[in-house]
Amino acid sequence: xxxxxxxxxxxxxxxxxxxxxxxxxxxxxxxxxxxxxxxxxxxxxxxxxxxxxxxxxxxxxxxxxxxxxxxxxxxxxxxxxxxxxxxxxxxxxxxxxxxxxxxxxxxxxxxxxxxxxxxxxxxxxxxxxxxxxxxxxxxxxxxxxxxxxxxxxxxxxxxxxxxxxxxxxxxxxxxxxxxxxxxxxxxxxxxxxxxxxxxxxxxxxxxxxxxxxxxxxxxxxxxxxxxxxxxxxxxxxxxxxxxxxxxxxxxx
Amino acid sequence: xxxxxxxxxxxxxxxxxxxxxxxxxxxxxxxxxxxxxxxxxxxxxxxxxxxxxxxxxxxxxxxxxxxxxxxxxxxxxxxxxxxxxxxxxxxxxxxxxxxxxxxxxxxxxxxxxxxxxxxxxxxxxxxxxxxxxxxxxxxxxxxxxxxxxxxxxxxxxxxxxxxxxxxxxxxxxxxxxxxxxxxxxxxxxxxxxxxxxxxxxxxxxxxxxxxxxxxxxxxxxxxxxxxxxxxxxxxxxxxxxxxxxxxxxxxxxxxxxxxxxxxxxxxxxxxxxxxxxxxxxxxxxxxxxxxxxxxxxxxxxxxxxxxxxxxxxxxxxxxxxxxxxxxxxxxxxxxxxxxxxxxxxxxxxxxxxxxxxxxxxx
Numbered sequence: 002x003x004x005x006x007x008x009x010x011x012x013x014x015x016x017x018x019x020x021x022x023x024x025x026x027x028x029x030x031x032x033x034x035x036x037x038x039x040x041x042x043x044x045x046x047x048x049x050x051x052x053x054x055x056x057x058x059x060x061x062x063x064x065x066x067x068x069x070x071x072x073x074x075x076x077x078x079x080x081x082x083x084x085x086x087x088x089x090x091x092x093x094x095x096x097x098x099x100x101x102x103x104x105x106x107x108x109x110x111x112x113x114x115x116x117x118x119x120x121x122x123x124x125x126x127x128x129x130x131x132x133x134x135x136x137x138x139x140x141x142x143x144x145x146x147x148x149x150x151x152x153x154x155x156x157x158x159x160x161x162x163x164x165x166x167x168x169x170x171x172x173x174x175x176x177x178x179x180x181x182x183x184x185x186x187x188x189x190x191x192x193x194x195x196x197x198x199x200x201x202x203x204x205x206x207x208x209x210x211x212x213x214x215x216x217x218x219x220x221x222x223x224x225x226x227x228x229x230x231x232x233x234x235x236x237x238x239x240x241x242x243x244x245x246x247x248x249x250x251x252x253x
Numbered sequence: 254x255x256x257x258x259x260x261x262x263x264x265x266x267x268x269x270x271x272x273x274x275x276x277x278x279x280x281x282x283x284x285x286x287x288x289x290x291x292x293x294x295x296x297x298x299x300x301x302x303x304x305x306x307x308x309x310x311x312x313x314x315x316x317x318x319x320x321x322x323x324x325x326x327x328x329x330x331x332x333x334x335x336x337x338x339x340x341x342x343x344x345x346x347x348x349x350x351x352x353x354x355x356x357x358x359x360x361x362x363x364x365x366x367x368x369x370x371x372x373x374x375x376x377x378x379x380x381x382x383x384x385x386x387x388x389x390x391x392x393x394x395x396x397x398x399x400x401x402x403x404x405x406x407x408x409x410x411x412x413x414x415x416x417x418x419x420x421x422x423x424x425x426x427x428x429x430x431x432x433x434x435x436x437x438x439x440x441x442x443x444x445x446x447x448x449x450x451x452x453x454x455x456x457x458x459x460x461x462x463x464x465x466x467x468x469x470x471x472x473x474x475x476x477x478x479x480x481x482x483x484x485x486x487x488x489x490x491x492x493x494x495x496x497x498x499x500x501x502x503x504x505x506x507x508x509x510x511x512x513x514x515x516x517x518x519x520x521x522x523x524x525x526x527x528x529x530x531x532x533x534x535x536x537x538x539x540x541x542x543x544x545x546x547x548x549x550x551x552x553x554x555x556x557x558x559x560x561x562x563x564x565x566x567x568x569x570x571x572x573x574x575x576x577x578x579x580x581x582x583x584x585x586x587x588x589x590x591x592x593x594x595x596x597x598x599x600x601x602x603x604x605x606x607x608x609x610x611x612x613x614x615x
Contacts, residue, residue, distance in 0.1 A: 120274025
């Protein structure tokens with residue numbers, strides 16, 4: 002199987018703290034991979050390194066065989082790497098339709114135009130409407146994003162990332178903070194993503210992880226602790242210990 | 254078309270959705286009203302000739318030209334502030350560069366017809382300001398709002414000092430005398446009463462406004478809104494954020510330069526006052542008075558500001574800024590987004606009180 006995303010001994014240090022500790026990781030095409038680990042394990046730092054929000058202290062990152070270690074967020078995005086954010090990063094004053102159109106215009110290099118009317122390209126608008134419908138946002142398509150329910154905003158996070166037609170999608174805790182009643186919607190959307198998109202899911206919620214992921218990596222203290230199939234990880238006593246220990250500390 | 258039925262369905266939905274997106278750019282009745290009032294102000298000067306008496310307006314023609322020009326300057330700020338979210342306290346620099354460029358072209362181009370042509374003068378004014386805008390745009394890319402305020406202020410102070418020091422070119426503190434543009438389009442001479450000046454200023458201001466209106470309703474304009482809304486997300490969808498900001502900042506400088514050129518041509522004078530710090534501060538105030546992000550805010554703000562100045566300085570020549578300060582504080586404290594914000598809130602209240610006829614369906 003071809004590898005779409007790879008890191009080689011990737012390291013990120015903030016002063017004396019090593020948030021990412023020599024992580025070597027490969028993601029095969031079409032993967033359904035989860036990245037889990039206790040609080041502070043460095044999951045979000047790792048995603049920020051992959052997407053280019055942070056630059057690594059050492060090591061390298063390859064996207065579809067190309068060394069993208071020094072690339073900007075924008076360049077990686079255009080090369081097919083999309084991400085969602087753990088904390089919503091949306092355009093509060095625009096509507097979901099406008100938001101998705103902005104993303105599609107950018108992908109199609111149609112956003113440079115000074116004189117065409119926004120929304121004049123019916124083919125692109127059709128694509129935006131289709132994407133919005135497929136993510137259960139049709140009922141709020143013209144509402145102000147800032148006024149949407151939190152669950153809807155999380156869905157829009159995913160929609161924006163998909164509008165770029167990525168080959169690799171990093172989902173940073175897509176269900177974080179979503180009320181129980183709206184959770185299923187997000188799970189279904191994630192489960193229904195096309196196989197052409199290779200997925201990395203960063204998640205706390207073990208239900209979601211085991212429902213969705215075929216393979217799992219466990220990150221502890223910035224380093225890869227163990228990797229394997231979902232069944233192997235579920236059975237691994239060391240993983241249980243890491244999590245149970247964490248639970249005890251959290252709730253103790 | 255032999256495509257999947259799902260695609261057919263969304264293609265059908267694309268029509269209304271596309272119309273909905275483009276409806277934001279439709280001309281509304283109040284826009285016609287706004288420009289209609291501007292034209293009516295100019296036409297009112299014909300009243301005495303027709304036997305009517307309109308006591309105030311004809312003698313205020315110069316004031317109205319100035320309002321249009323200051324409105325254009327404020328419009329250039331609205332483009333960067335209201336749409337891209339870039340604050341600036343140095344727009345006066347571009348205004349002044351435009352004023353001196355057009356002034357010099359008119360002064361030394363006299364006799365050499367094309368150079369003293371007013372339209373060519375405006376083009377020169379815009380280009381000169383645009384070049385400086387482009388060169389300094391890299392400074393506003395980094396840092397927070399506060400750094401941007403300081404950097405743009407710094408640029409404006411440098412330009413102001415240069416104008417004072419380069420006496421041989423600019424005339425120093427005496428200003429640039431003898432600015433005589435040739436006639437507009439070779440037909441209308443600038444007259445003593447300011448008739449030509451008013452229609453010329455109105456025409457150019459409207460043209461620039463129309464251009465900005467197209468721009469903010471284009472895909473480019475919406476990408477600016479995205480940057481203002483969330484630059485991190487804009488980058489993550491692959492948007493070249495810095496390139497977009499450089500473009501809009503340069504364009505804004507160009508328009509400010511045109512406004513400056515207009516003032517020099519219509520008043521036949523360019524002075525250090527046109528690059529002074531108060532130009533930058535006043536024009537920012539005008540946008541805040543009127544409300545940012547609607548293009549009309551700057552024009553409305555300029556009218557309020559200038560009329561207030563005219564009215565109050567007749568009563569208290571020394572202390573009129575005191576009252577401007579009071580109004581500013583009240584507006585910022587109690588109204589969201591200036592006069593336009595006030596009007597939008599009022600119209601929403603009205604709509605809530607008088608439901609549209611379709612409300613009967615309930």
